[in-house]
Amino acid sequence: MIALENAAYNYGGGELLSDISLRLAPGSFHFLTGPSGAGKTTFLKLCYADLQPTSGRVTIFDRDVRTLTRDDVALTRRRIGVVHQDCQFLDHLPLAANVMLPLTVAGKMGDAQDVSDLLGWVGLSQLADARPPSLSGGERQRAALARAIITGPDVILADEPTGNLDWEMSLRLLTLLVELNRMGKTILIATHDLNLIRQAKAQVAARVLRIRNRRIQLAGADL
């Protein structure tokens, strides 16, 4: 699905990520950990073609991101659900319209029932008509997850999706992601919440990647 070969990235002040080689196989479940500032968000941006590697190669759905036109990037993003760390919404539209946005921009009619089911799943049924600025951090993150999965993407990338959630809600969200994985979706979650990772390992065969010294390594049983 997504493959990196000797990929490196640098914002201009020395390499942040170096010599990264990794394949996200279809149906796999990965966690990505590392201290704050290690480059987790940057890594995810490489995976959804928001950034291009400064060296090496990133391939998404078998296409080198350097060969993608702007329209190709748009089409690629429709197949990847991303929960962004800063979860941005269109503040002038109600939450339900925001959750449907990926369908809207793709020219598809959203099924109102699907949207309300999805909002129910993430516990936001009451807030379908609320404007995003009035939501709490946790509510925004749940809404961001709903928006990420509404198109039924093949891959789901989540950047600190439980950062603002209490433990109970974190577990609910994890359960949802595990369920999506069982349906065949490829999942990558960036988090520094080790409890969440332990909890997940009890439910699914998840691999844990750790960014250390600009490189990615597979974490062992030390978690």
Place this chain on the structure above:
Amino acid sequence: MTRGSFDNPLKADLHADRVVPPTGFTARLTVFTSLAMTFLAVFALALSMAAGRLAERWSDSLQGTATIRISAPQDQIDTQVAAVLALLTVTPGIASARALEDQEQRDLLAPWFGPDLPVDALPLPRLIEIKEDSAGYDAEGLRQRLTAEAPGAVLDDHTRWRRPLAVAASRLRLLGVTSIILITCAMGAMITLAANAALAANLQVIRVLRLVGAKDTYIVRAFVRRFTLRAFSGAIAGALLGMGGVALLPGVDEAGGFLTGLGFQGLGWLFPLLLPVLAGIVAFAATRFAAFRTLKGLP
């Protein structure tokens, strides 16, 4: 990429329209600009159409007539008139020629000197009116032969004063057309500025749309549709106001001068209605250009 593809800005794409929040002052700026510019353009159009009519009238009504003026001592004048008339009958290109009667000459002069002009007592030149046929005559050749046959005869073929008038009228028309072009360009520039302001104010919205998989054309369409509709509606109001202003001008015949002829006639009233269409096309092109340029600079 699909940049070359044509997006119908009027297509009912309500979703695309709603994803961009209301754009405040740029909306009012666009409506006001198109209203004011179209209002001005209506007058420029009226000016150029009136000037065009005038230029045509002057060349048409004078086409094909000329006058020969004969000034000579009293005892020679009748001989010279006869000689000129004889010459004219054999000159190719002349359809008819006749000497004006005293009464006709008196009528011609009356507006300037009053009805009691003692024509007989004054050494007035005699006038011969000639009409040319469709082939036309050779004015220079006729002048030379007149000098030989009747030394007191002068050919006045009207072109001397007709030409500067016709030139002035067509310059005026050119001025009107130039004004419309300049107004159109100014409107395009203002709408580009307004669109750029709207785009700059919505960079965050554009970013979110890109992240959820919107193509550039989708985002561009949201802005283009909005600005096109605004420019169109502002221009409709401006055109109607301008046409109202032109309709309130005094009619053509009241005083007979040039200024009173400044208006639209018959089907000419349809032309100002094309201006809102032009405004819509300008807004469409300007916004589309501005939006694609902005998007190209974004990730």
